[in-house]
Amino acid sequence: MVTVTINVNGEKRTASVPPETTLLRLLRDDFNLTGSKLGCDVGDCGACTVIVDGKAVNSCLMLAAQADGRDVLTIEGLATMDRLHPIQKAFEKYASLQCGFCGPGVIMSAKALLDENPDPTVQEIRDALGGNLCRCTGYVKMIEAIQDAARILRDEPVEINR
Amino acid sequence: MDKKPTVAEKVSPLKTVQETPSVLREPVIAPLVTYPIEVVVPEVRQQTPAVGQRATRLDGHLHGLGQTRYIDDLSFPGMLYAKIKRAGVASARIKSIDTKEAEAMQGVMAVVTGKDVPCNSFGPSLKDQPVLAYERVFHAGDGVAAVAAVTEQIAAEALEKIKVDYEVLTPVLDPLESLKLETPGVHAPSANIYQSKIIKKGDIEKGFAASDHIIEGHFRTQMVEHVPLEPHATIAMWDPNGRVTIYSTLGRITLGRADVARTLGIPVSRIRIVATIVGGNFGGKNEITTEPVLALLSKKTGRPVKSVFTRPDEFIASTTRHPLIMDYKTGVTKDGKIQARKIRLVLDGGAYCSWSETTLGKACILSAGPYNIDNLYAEAYVVYTNKTMTGAMRGFGAPQVCFAYESHMDDIAALLNMDPLDIRLINVFSEGSLSPTGQTLQSVAIKESLLQAAKRFGWNGKGSADAGANLLAEENANTNMVRA
Numbered sequence: 001m002v003t004v005t006i007n008v009n010g011e012k013r014t015a016s017v018p019p020e021t022t023l024l025r026l027l028r029d030d031f032n033l034t035g036s037k038l039g040c041d042v043g044d045c046g047a048c049t050v051i052v053d054g055k056a057v058n059s060c061l062m063l064a065a066q067a068d069g070r071d072v073l074t075i076e077g078l079a080t081m082d083r084l085h086p087i088q089k090a091f092e093k094y095a096s097l098q099c100g101f102c103g104p105g106v107i108m109s110a111k112a113l114l115d116e117n118p119d120p121t122v123q124e125i126r127d128a129l130g131g132n133l134c135r136c137t138g139y140v141k142m143i144e145a146i147q148d149a150a151r152i153l154r155d156e157p158v159e160i161n162r
Numbered sequence: 163m164d165k166k167p168t169v170a171e172k173v174s175p176l177k178t179v180q181e182t183p184s185v186l187r188e189p190v191i192a193p194l195v196t197y198p199i200e201v202v203v204p205e206v207r208q209q210t211p212a213v214g215q216r217a218t219r220l221d222g223h224l225h226g227l228g229q230t231r232y233i234d235d236l237s238f239p240g241m242l243y244a245k246i247k248r249a250g251v252a253s254a255r256i257k258s259i260d261t262k263e264a265e266a267m268q269g270v271m272a273v274v275t276g277k278d279v280p281c282n283s284f285g286p287s288l289k290d291q292p293v294l295a296y297e298r299v300f301h302a303g304d305g306v307a308a309v310a311a312v313t314e315q316i317a318a319e320a321l322e323k324i325k326v327d328y329e330v331l332t333p334v335l336d337p338l339e340s341l342k343l344e345t346p347g348v349h350a351p352s353a354n355i356y357q358s359k360i361i362k363k364g365d366i367e368k369g370f371a372a373s374d375h376i377i378e379g380h381f382r383t384q385m386v387e388h389v390p391l392e393p394h395a396t397i398a399m400w401d402p403n404g405r406v407t408i409y410s411t412l413g414r415i416t417l418g419r420a421d422v423a424r425t426l427g428i429p430v431s432r433i434r435i436v437a438t439i440v441g442g443n444f445g446g447k448n449e450i451t452t453e454p455v456l457a458l459l460s461k462k463t464g465r466p467v468k469s470v471f472t473r474p475d476e477f478i479a480s481t482t483r484h485p486l487i488m489d490y491k492t493g494v495t496k497d498g499k500i501q502a503r504k505i506r507l508v509l510d511g512g513a514y515c516s517w518s519e520t521t522l523g524k525a526c527i528l529s530a531g532p533y534n535i536d537n538l539y540a541e542a543y544v545v546y547t548n549k550t551m552t553g554a555m556r557g558f559g560a561p562q563v564c565f566a567y568e569s570h571m572d573d574i575a576a577l578l579n580m581d582p583l584d585i586r587l588i589n590v591f592s593e594g595s596l597s598p599t600g601q602t603l604q605s606v607a608i609k610e611s612l613l614q615a616a617k618r619f620g621w622n623g624k625g626s627a628d629a630g631a632n633l634l635a636e637e638n639a640n641t642n643m644v645r646a
């Protein structure tokens with residue numbers, strides 16, 4: 001067993017887990033943060049994407065112990081009680097998710113992108129979503145939503161384009 | 163009014179009942195009423211107000227928050243984790259399964275094999291699929307044993323401790339091979355061809371005789387997995403009253419209940435299936451998979467049991483799209499009118515029937531394409547092979563045949579040196595056309611759609627370039643349709 005302490009969504013949490021436990025399992029099974037999903041467990045689908053120290057990572061590929069002492073942001077840490085994050089709002093508005101299983105991962109990838117690059121081009125958004133697979137919706141509406149969220153985060157007026 | 167009832171009044175209802183002639187006490191059966199059946203059929207091409215509206219998904223909010231609960235996000239006190247051991251061999255006789263070592267492992271709570279399943283067969287049409295393979299393995303993804311353990315890790319380790327002794331048999335892998343009568347039956351004594359359909363219309367020999375050209379085309383499509391982002395997942399809870407509650411990613415729960423009842427040998431009324439939000443189905447979650455196994459593990463342990471398919475499980479042990487081998491032969495006049503078409507479809511059904519019946523029917527009916535063909539002969543066969551089973555997937559066979567007949571049309575156009583658009587415009591269905599199976603078609607707007615599409619993406623194919631424009635003008639004059 002290893003003891004892991006991470007700063008998750010702004011809160012220090014500790015758990016004692018078998019050494020082979022991935023960060024994804026730690027979040028889901030020990031911290032009950034089930035927003036991050038397990039789609040493949042081998043780093044192909046991006047459903048498990050979370051942000052570790054500002055970078056989007058596949059939490060199924062990171063051992064819990066590797067995250068020890070680091071800052072982890074999951075989908076649950078994005079909204080506050082009274083306010084959705086602009087990306088979440090835009091995803092809702094643009095109906096960017098159908099079954100929703102890929103959603104938390106996609107949104108976290110988008111968040112990591114917008115934190116680093118507030119005004120990404122469509123190509124840059126595509127690149128940022130390169131590791132996230134969606135089988136239902138496709139990516140067009142997601143890209144629209146991310147552009148919309150980026151404008152809001154930059155404090156630009158947003159016009160609804162349809 | 164507020165007079166208290168006397169004793170005599172109180173007994174009187176009873177007396178009345180006793181004194182009533184017995185025939186009047188028979189249960190009353192309401193006379194059969196035939197309702198006037200008035201079905202409101204909307205006007206052909208009538209637009210409903212829903213078209214063109216923007217609608218926001220009601221579940222989008224929770225999806226975006228990561229608060230939607232899929233099955234793997236649920237857990238119950240004392241819950242165990244199950245894993246299924248896959249055969250890994252396409253065709254074999256199981257000589258023995260030794261689970262002793264796995265059962266002895268610390269943390270392993272139960273192991274089940276095919277012999278523990280009360281009725282080891284199910285399927286949406288033919289009941290040819292075992293819950294867990296027993297005696298025979300029909301494809302590499304067949305489950306041969308299942309383990310429930312306190313952690314997923316222990317369950318996975320226990321699978322490796324299960325020893326299965328196989329007598330490996332020669333698998334049938336090629337559907338054309340399987341079609342031959344001399345090929346040994348995958349499910350002997352049953353024949354390898356397990357469903358077929360033939361559609362005949364007119365006289366193809368006459369049609370071919372009246373043609374200037376006869377063109378053949380051969381097409382194949384591959385097996386496709388649905389790859390829903392959420393793998394198949396189940397939680398089963400057997401309660402002490404002999405009822406079982408199953409949380410499942412299953413899309414068709416009514417059908418699923420019947421299959422679970424059959425395999426477990428208990429009445430449908432004892433089975434409750436809770437369908438949760440599903441992370442993608444696409445036809446791949448239309449039938450039960452491991453639900454009965456989980457129910458048995460839960461019965462054996464008295465605890466809730468969860469299992470989630472691994473991604474490899476998803477590929478080898480769930481249904482896939484049928485690969486099709488499609489042979490086309492079409493007779494056309496030199497100006498592009500189709501006179502006759504002959505089609506043979508061979509569907510690779512994999513190891514079990516699943517939704518092959520539906521797929522075969524739909525593929526066959528649609529195989530001629532949306533074209534007026536007076537002389538048609540289409541035959542379709544689905545055969546067993548020792549491969550992952552094929553079943554429902556978006557379109558039930560329609561995309562495969564569409565690929566074939568449209569490619570074939572392009573080949574015909576090339577041979578006749580015609581614009582691929584024109585050859586379609588000459589032959590496509592119009593209002594009132596008869597489908598290959600004799601159905602009168604309504605709301606047919608193929609021509610308009612083709613022309614609109616050609617206009618919008620600026621099609622300028624070779625051949626008679628204004629055929630399209632003329633037809634568009636003609637169509638607009640002939641119909642009162644309003645199109646943007």
Ligand code: FES
Nearest residue numbers: 039041043046060
């Ligand atoms: S679950 Fe981590 S990438 Fe698929």
Ligand code: FES
Nearest residue numbers: 098100134135136
């Ligand atoms: S919405 Fe279903 S996978 Fe993306």
